[in-house]
Amino acid sequence: MKVLNSRTGEIEDFSPLHGNKVYMYVCGPTTYDYSHIGHARTYIAYDVIARYLRYKGYNVFFLMNITDVDDKIIDRARREGVDPLELARKFEKYFFEDLNALGINSINYFARASEYIPEIIDLIRCLMGRGYAYETETGIFFSVEKFPHYGELSKRKPEELTVHRVTPDSTKRNPADFAIWKKRESSDEIGWDSPWGYGRPGWHIEDAAIIMSHFGAQLDLHGGAIELIFPHHEAEVALAEAATGVRPFSKYWVHTGLLTVSGVKMSKSLGNFITIREALSRVDAEALRLYFLMSHYRSPIDFDWSKLNQAKSSLEYLYGVLEQVANTLTTNQVTEDEKTLLERIINLKSQFIAAMDDDFNTPEAVARLFDIAGEVNKFLNIQNALSGQAKNQILSTFRELGKILGILQKELEKAEEIPLRDLIQLIIDIRSELRMNKQYGLADKIREKLKKLGIIIEDTAAGTRWKSVSSQQSG
């Protein structure tokens, strides 16, 4: 299995530090507002990565932080006149609801920054002890020049970091130094007591402290969106490696591409965002997942509703094939053609796996899924029957591969319930007799009535087929 490692810029063989155990961490949200589909894109990408690693037999521990102490939370809480942590909890709850709705279920543990204050303080103490951090009247800062590898991850030279969007704190020795503890007036706002007085942690240190307290000095895979590579991930590396002296902090760094709208980054601060809720009110979660997975995780996606609808049509096609397989007559005979079909499917399945092994190439993997569907369709177009064994193998292949991507997991609903299936078959048989006797009026009436019940009748050269619309509907 190969992964493009942002740290080295190379495609590398994936081999975890400790046997088949994978310690994986992804930067989670700052819970001050609803999550948007840009976040969804990133979290879906890592959900699929974690699912796939597990599929390959790795024992993955997937850790994610929740930033619940932050300027934006404090600002919004102040405006709304509520407690900052209460506000953070409220949006955290919505975040979990969104993850659930998106089918993101691979994360083992969520770590709130506010619950790691002692660990953060310990880390700061350690960094000061080793001479990497210094105190001023406004806070504790990490000294970038003391860490010779600063800039390696994001491929930046410290001397080039001279443009600043925000005026640097004047007490810093070097404008590139970053705050790891912000001193605050105790009466003023949320904070904790520390050896350097009342205050709260800086942005980057929470991730380093959380990771180190769960995984130790090193982890296998660290992920996040590309926008975080500098300064956030660069700072995390500096903090952790300075504190432990162990390099590299993360063996693999993985970065996802951003989601844009009309070519502009979707972000809360720009106000051009579509919440996960809004997207899911219009289209099924699996369609959204498929839309994102039809691009590589590193490629930028320029969001457009019409493109999302394309993915929705694609998903419906796949479900249509599943329905056809489930509703095809079952025979005892295994024909030669059927054996050929099953061989092709096995071959395509291994191509799917090969694509996933190649830096999680989901577009390629999805293409192979469509190839399987095409093969099955071609077969059913000629023969309207399958052996029970073939049916099971086809359906389980779709389910198994779909599960890696988090799609094709919906029940085929009534189609799989045998008594109803037999009943529908009976009606179809009667209708076929009517058609043979050219009693089309009555035959059409049956078709119309069944359609109203959500059952679609299709007359083909190989016989009459049916499917239920309910299982294809997107919610």
Next chain:
RNA sequence: GCCCGGGUGGCCGAGCGGCUAGGCGGCGGGCUGCAGACCCGCUCCACAGGGGUUCAAAUCCCCUCCCGGGCUCCA
């Protein structure tokens, strides 16, 4: 200004030295009592432009243009 990514057919989107990507849409045909679904074919040298390297370039090198991201708020 500096540092990263990108620019692929009607739309989306893989590929990253030679070998069919795939999807969506459109058109034509097959199958049909009709409808839909499905199948087959087509959608003109698809690779931003210009130079090079090579037997061979979308893929490697150089230059130019355009777009996005980062430069201490961000998934």
